Amino acid sequence: MVSAVRTVLGDVRSEELGVCDAHDHLFLSSPQLPGQELNDASAARAELDAFRAAGGSAVVQWTPYGMGRRAADLPPLSRAAGVHLVCATGMHQAVHYDPELLDEVRGKLADVFVSELTVGIGTSGVRAGLVKVAGGFHALDAHARWTMTAAAEAHHATDAPIAVHLEAGTGALDVLDLLCGELGVPPHRVILGHLNRSPDLVVHREAAASGCWLAFDGPSRAHHATDWRMPDAVLALAEDGFGxxxxxxxxxxxxxxxxxxxxxxxPYLLRRVRPRLASAVGEELVERMLVDNPGLAFAADWR
Known part of the structure; x- marks a missing residue:
């Protein structure tokens, strides 16, 4: 087995990924976001071009099963823009799905994930490179436990990394207790998203000490007033040896x-967040967060 990042154009070595946006979306639709769907391939291409012009070379798309991934459109977009793309399988919170769709995969969710990781998504032939799941606000409901259990089964079958949406940045330790404690997923295969939304340094340190990955993602969201705290949180983690x-x-x-x-x-990630963060923690650490760490976080010994 060779450790590699599974992109929509095939597996690549970690060091080939380059400057990486570790959590984003080119396509996404949800009943919770009527009229705001990301479903325009031309707009997706323009966004990738802008990201590439800002110095980016890889994007990990966390859009999971049943939320308008448009997997077949990803390979041509990747080739045209010259940007590595990683696609996700997995499942978000129940509110993002029609009940009928959830019923369709009841009892076979892990098999769906494994198939999308190893065979391909639908008829596209595109293989997913991670499993995305989600927690709730300070808690894990039955749906979260179901999807995380399926994600753990898929991980054990394939070695795929598991990326977790933390609702408002909360519930990190509960997620780790379930995935890494009860379900036996190695912490270095777990990526916790949205830590910037709940800048609790004690929780951050405890999560980092487990050996998982901490993603600071979603800067300048209109309803998240924590951007100014993110450099301090990153600096505190780096000073404790978790850079x-x-x-x-x-x-x-x-x-x-x-x-x-x-x-x-x-592009904002590289145009504004990168220099702002570099002024607080140094360019060397920011380079590590954008280049070295993603290549390791999203690599797997694929089975």
Whole structure:
């Protein structure tokens, strides 16, 4: 087995990934976001071009099963923009799905994940490179436990990394207790998203000490007033010796957030977040968060 990042164009070595947006979306739709769907391939191409022009070379798309991934569109976009793309399988919170869709995969969710990781998504032939699941606000409901159990089964079958949406940045330790404690997933295969939304340094340190990855993603979301705390949180973790566990992402989820639609979009991560963070923690650590760490976090010994 050779450790590699599974992109939509095939497996690549960790060191080939380059400057990486570790959590974002090119396509996404949800009943919770009516009229704000990311479903325009031309706009996705323009956003990737803007990201590439800002110095980016890889994007990990966390859009999971049943939320409009448009997997077949990803390989041509990757080739045209010259940006590595990683696609996700997995399942978000129940509110993002029609009940009928959830019923379709009841009892076979882990098999769906494994198939999408190893065979391909639908008829696209595109293999997913991670499993995305989600917790709740300070808690894990039955749906979260179901999806995380399926994600753990898929991990054990394939070695795929598991990326976790933390609702408002909360519940990190409960997630680790379930995935790594009860379900036996190695911490270095778990990526916790949205730590910037709940800048609790005690929780951050405890999570990092487990050996998992901590993603600071979604800067300048209008309803998250924690951007100014993020450099301090990163600095505290680095000073405690956890700089090698940190990731950065943009998490563009609606049309108005794209740079091509007047929002910050993917380029903001490199145009504004990178220099702001470098002024607080140094360029060397920021380079590690954007280049070295993602290559390791999203690599797997694929089975």
């Amino acid at each position: 090698h566990r940190l990731l950065l992402g943009g998490d563009t989820v609606v049309t108005g957030a794209r740079s091509v639609d007047g929002g910050p979009g993917m």
